[in-house]
Amino acid sequence: MHDGSGRILVQGLHKSFGPIEAVHNLNFSVEPGSVTGFLGPNGSGKTTTLRMILGLIRPTSGTAYVNGQPFSRLPNPATVVGAVLDSQGFHSGQTARTHLRCYVAALNLPDQQADRVLELVGLSSAATRKTGGFSLGMRQRLALATALLGDPGILILDEPANGLDPEGIAWLRGFLKSFASTGRTVLVSSHLLREMEHTVDNVVIVSRGRCVYNGDLEQLRAGQHSRVFTRVSDPAALVTLLNQEGMTAEYLPDGRLVIPGTDSGRVADLALRAGVAVQEMQDENLDLEQIFFQLTSGQYTGAAPTGPAHPPTADPWAPSGHPGPGGHPPGLGQGYQRTSEQYRYGQDDNGGHGGNV
Numbered sequence: 570m571h572d573g574s575g576r577i578l579v580q581g582l583h584k585s586f587g588p589i590e591a592v593h594n595l596n597f598s599v600e601p602g603s604v605t606g607f608l609g610p611n612g613s614g615k616t617t618t619l620r621m622i623l624g625l626i627r628p629t630s631g632t633a634y635v636n637g638q639p640f641s642r643l644p645n646p647a648t649v650v651g652a653v654l655d656s657q658g659f660h661s662g663q664t665a666r667t668h669l670r671c672y673v674a675a676l677n678l679p680d681q682q683a684d685r686v687l688e689l690v691g692l693s694s695a696a697t698r699k700t701g702g703f704s705l706g707m708r709q710r711l712a713l714a715t716a717l718l719g720d721p722g723i724l725i726l727d728e729p730a731n732g733l734d735p736e737g738i739a740w741l742r743g744f745l746k747s748f749a750s751t752g753r754t755v756l757v758s759s760h761l762l763r764e765m766e767h768t769v770d771n772v773v774i775v776s777r778g779r780c781v782y783n784g785d786l787e788q789l790r791a792g793q794h795s796r797v798f799t800r801v802s803d804p805a806a807l808v809t810l811l812n813q814e815g816m817t818a819e820y821l822p823d824g825r826l827v828i829p830g831t832d833s834g835r836v837a838d839l840a841l842r843a844g845v846a847v848q849e850m851q852d853e854n855l856d857l858e859q860i861f862f863q864l865t866s867g868q869y870t871g872a873a874p875t876g877p878a879h880p881p882t883a884d885p886w887a888p889s890g891h892p893g894p895g896g897h898p899p900g901l902g903q904g905y906q907r908t909s910e911q912y913r914y915g916q917d918d919n920g921g922h923g924g925n926v
């Protein structure tokens with residue numbers, strides 16, 4: 570029997586498709602009573618992970634538990650988990666109600682459950698319309714309605730905001746928050762932080778199949794996410810002292826150093842101790858979007874964040890075939906376009922994803 574906890578637990582999950590390592594040693598839990606965002610750039614392994622949680626593909630190693638059980642062992646899974654991985658699979662000639670009634674029959678539910686879920690997702694007025702004429706937003710709602718048929722305690726949705734207009738996103742936000750507020754569990758993936766920023770309470774952020782942050786969104790926002798750009802007379806001497814103090818620094822192509830997780834006062838003190846002259850110093854505080862970008866090593870190509878501008882110069886960091894200046898969000902500076910490993914000084918113990926964040 571499942572434990573009824575409403576908890577999703579992912580332990581050491583790993584998936585390779587031949588030479589492609591889609592998911593690498595993922596560990597996280599999703600708790601009931603809150604909305605958890607599963608965030609990461611395209612191709613970072615979100616869908617693969619959700620499919621493993623739902624027992625649709627077998628992990629190379631590791632396990633995912635839902636209510637204390639692997640999904641495949643859940644009795645009556647539709648009453649435990651409602652999932653939407655794809656909102657395209659409707660028969661275009663069927664009405665919304667007929668589509669739902671097929672599932673109602675398969676799940677042995679009362680007929681009126683179809684109309685109940687249509688009402689929950691705000692589609693009652695479209696019950697008799699053929700799904701072929703549905704907008705993307707209506708399809709998303711109908712897919713959600715299908716997932717809700719078994720009155721599940723857990724919802725798992727893959728990119729449910731894709732293609733929704735701002736009104737649709739606001740509706741989805743209200744729906745998911747109210748679902749979670751009744752003590753139920755929501756895990757929702759997105760490659761756009763901005764879409765989910767006001768919807769989720771907790772986030773699991775993945776980049777290249779690895780977890781780079783797992784925790785409270787507010788803590789991520791409130792954490793120490795400042796960095797300093799500086800030009801000094803002897804960068805190597807300053808970097809040596811920074812490293813001794815447990816800090817990291819990177820060289821920018823224009824000769825400046827960028828030092829994450831600190832402020833100009835501390836850097837000035839260290840420069841004095843190192844006996845180097847400071848020629849230029851600038852503080853920068855990262856907003857949430859920039860933090861996300863930094864955590865995902867510049868893989869993120871979502872909505873452009875705002876921030877202090879940096880001089881637009883030819884981008885020597887951009888890998889060939891990738892956009893140069895203008896190909897990355899404005900305001901981030903060139904330091905965020907390249908992979909961190911290429912020019913990082915000092916320690917980096919989390920795979921090069923901005924260890925100070």
Ligand SMILES: Nc1ncnc2c1ncn2[C@@H]1O[C@H](COP(=O)(O)OP(=O)(O)OP(=O)(O)O)[C@@H](O)[C@H]1O
Binds near residue numbers: 586589610611617
């Ligand atoms: N069936 C498969 N066969 C081979 N490679 C796959 C398969 N499924 C996924 N991949 C690869 O695994 C990696 C992770 O893909 P996945 O779809 O899980 O990422 P994602 O974060 O959901 O991306 P998106 O937001 O674009 O859907 C990608 O490199 C993808 O090409």
